[in-house]
Amino acid sequence: AQSVAQPEDQVNVAEGNPLTVKCTYSVSGNPYLFWYVQYPNRGLQFLLKYITGDNLVKGSYGFEAEFNKSQTSFHLKKPSALVSDSALYFCAVSLSLGGNTPLVFGKGTRLSVIA
Amino acid sequence: DVKVTQSSRYLVKRTGEKVFLECVQDMDHENMFWYRQDPGLGLRLIYFSYDVKMKEKGDIPEGYSVSREKKERFSLILESASTNQTSMYLCASSPTIIGGSDTEAFFGQGTRLTVV
Numbered sequence: 219a220q221s222v223a224q225p226e227d228q229v230n231v232a233e234g235n236p237l238t239v240k241c242t243y244s245v246s247g248n249p250y251l252f253w254y255v256q257y258p259n260r261g262l263q264f265l266l267k268y269i270t271g272d273n274l275v276k277g278s279y280g281f282e283a284e285f286n287k288s289q290t291s292f293h294l295k296k297p298s299a300l301v302s303d304s305a306l307y308f309c310a311v312s313l314s315l316g317g318n319t320p321l322v323f324g325k326g327t328r329l330s331v332i333a
Numbered sequence: 334d335v336k337v338t339q340s341s342r343y344l345v346k347r348t349g350e351k352v353f354l355e356c357v358q359d360m361d362h363e364n365m366f367w368y369r370q371d372p373g374l375g376l377r378l379i380y381f382s383y384d385v386k387m388k389e390k391g392d393i394p395e396g397y398s399v400s401r402e403k404k405e406r407f408s409l410i411l412e413s414a415s416t417n418q419t420s421m422y423l424c425a426s427s428p429t430i431i432g433g434s435d436t437e438a439f440f441g442q443g444t445r446l447t448v449v
Binding site (some may be wrong): 227250252254259260261262263264267269308320321322323324325326 | 378
């Protein structure tokens, strides 16, 4: 079975500071990893994904994430946080591309960027 | 621009009613999903479908059914709504592509259902 853990329910960061939202995963095989963001009363928007190749992946809005196989982690990062980054962030994992193995999501981390 | 459209943003239904949540995608994706989102629990998979007329149970299928008669439409049905089904419901679709680059799931805007 596959699972995702987001150990922090809430992350607070000052505007302009770097931010990190943590994610660890557990799968029996090679993982495909995703980050999504949700703004209030909206659906989820795709941010970035790791499929294969470089461990550092870059995504939308200046976000990036680093795949670390030995630590089974896929932390989301941004060098300089904006107030507009305040939202709910979800990490997800799948064992295959496409839909035959649906995404499994973490419980989400609420990011609050303070001006 | 890719789109997954859910028929309602907000719904209020009475206990015992049969409720239909509709989802349509215009990306010709093979796979469609229904999740429910609750605070502190994240997204939990209710049902998914990888082809027309095919369906698979997710983690929490009890009290729900689904219908996929056409590729672009995936309906979630609450046979007899109960208050514990008050939640945000999210529909998603994704392609089945081997070696392709567009592999992520796309989500609708969500339907916030309140059962009273």
